[in-house]
Amino acid sequence: MFKCIDLFCGAGGLSEGFRQNGFDILLANDFDSWCEETYRRNHSDTHFISGSIQEISAAQILSLLDMKAGELDCIIGGPPCQAFSVYNHQRGLHDERSGLFREYLRLVEGLLPKYVVIENVPGMNSVSDGAAVDEIRQGLKRLGYNVDVDMLKAEDYGVAQERRRLIFIGNRIGKPIVFPEPTHGKDRLPYVTVWDAISDLPPLENGAGEEECPYTVLPKSDYQKRIREGADKVFNHVAPSLGAINLQRLKHIPEGGSWRDIPIELLPAGMKRARRSDHTKRYGRLRKEGFASTILTKCDPHWGAFFHPEQDRVITVREAARIQCFPDKIRFNGSRGEQYKQVGNAVPVLLSAAVAKTVFNSLS
Known part of the structure; x- marks a missing residue:
């Protein structure tokens, strides 16, 4: 099992997908108390740090996990997307939630995992001409990560839903960035309805x-x-x-x-x-x-x-x-x-x- 933590974990959609595919979710964080209750109920073996991510340090995480920087295999997370969502008609970088990806990058810098995965909504590409996307890419590159971003269609992977998600994948171990090939659709498995x-x-x-x-x-x-x-x-x-x-x-x-x-x-x-x-x-x-x-x-x-x-x-x-x-x-x-x-x-x-x-x- 590879060692992983989930930031902005919510109810655990990212955690569950990674848990089912060879990752031990050692630690998770969210500030929402109901998400915390749901997550703790369903992932009882995972350390949970409640509260704002601004109050969490890399040193605190490493101490809890008895690890050193560089030993973690992967950090996953979806910084709150409401500031970029098309359903938010006042969306933009002026929304305080839009800068929370910087807290994710701060913890990446302190933990230096081999891999990072960030999920967000497609609207991140259009707000302020994609300034947040560029900042994430450049921030990870400065930390020594090879990084790429792609838009994935959920229905292409067996989800009975039209949903688009922006996925960043980065690594600092010199491997090429690979995004998953669609599994469902024409000449593949039938779509799930x-x-x-x-x-x-x-x-x-x-x-x-x-x-x-x-x-x-x-x-x-x-x-x-x-x-x-x-x-x-x-x-x-x-x-x-x-x-x-x-x-x-x-x-x-x-x-x-x-x-x-x-x-x-x-x-x-x-x-x-x-x-x-x-x-x-x-x-x-x-x-x-x-x-x-x-x-x-x-x-x-x-x-x-x-x-x-x-x-x-x-x-x-x-x-x-x-x-x-x-x-x-x-x-x-x-x-x-x-x-x-x-x-x-x-x-x-x-x-x-x-x-x-x-x-x-x-x-x-």
């Missing part, structure tokens, strides 16, 4: 469900067999309660449909003036044989296609987690809103796993 991911989960009415419930059917796809390994029940499978107006709207939306299918008198006031080409995903009902749109920190139908393909309700935290490739044995802590946020902020586990395999092969 929404129905491949969630069709075996117990059916629910609007506002119904339980934090723990039994499986009611056998797995219906290879994806479901894999995701259920090590689990004997379903966690976090509760449908949020939609109000009467949203239930009225939903009755008009077919599978794969959206706000365009809702009679104009039922549309929110602001959307009655929208052009047919605008807001393509809003009030969308997922298509069974398609991909989900990007899982956000709120599965709010006003912002995307988050209605269940068959049932008149919003997808549950567990269904969102399935689309993010979290194994069913992983349980999310906190209020329903906190659970959705943890899932939405995560890196899809199978995308993380694809990157982990390339790093593992290089280190091996």
Whole structure:
């Protein structure tokens, strides 16, 4: 097992992908207390340092792990992306969160791991003409790292979701930078669909469900067999309660449909003036044989296609987690809103796993 730490770990999407592919996650950090509870619950063997990364030193980490600088195999992490997200209309480098990648670089300088992996949103490329991307590349080069960055499509690695992620990979051991080859798509494995991911989960009415419930059917796809390994029940499978107006709207939306299918008198006031080409995903009902749109920190139908393909309700935290490739044995802590946020902020586990395999092969 290679030695790894995860900074800005959140609920552990990156950690889980690396853990499944030959890495021992020795230490993790996040300032969010609910992420900490979820992470500790599901990764009990990992040292967890809570609190702001600005208050953590490389010396503290080395002391905790009884290591010297240069002995760590890999640091992974996703500095908060909200400052670069297209969903943040005030995004930019003026946002204090946009500079947190510098704290990551500070710890890389003190720890000198063999490999570094940084994940962020594609918007990092466009804010201030990609200044943050350039600063990360130049910062790692100054520390002696060969580094490259690429945009990866989650669906190309078996994720039932259209999600793009900017991935930086760097090493200081003289190896070429290799990004994972797509595994799914034309002339490869078939894409994983929404129905491949969630069709075996117990059916629910609007506002119904339980934090723990039994499986009611056998797995219906290879994806479901894999995701259920090590689990004997379903966690976090509760449908949020939609109000009467949203239930009225939903009755008009077919599978794969959206706000365009809702009679104009039922549309929110602001959307009655929208052009047919605008807001393509809003009030969308997922298509069974398609991909989900990007899982956000709120599965709010006003912002995307988050209605269940068959049932008149919003997808549950567990269904969102399935689309993010979290194994069913992983349980999310906190209020329903906190659970959705943890899932939405995560890196899809199978995308993380694809990157982990390339790093593992290089280190091996």
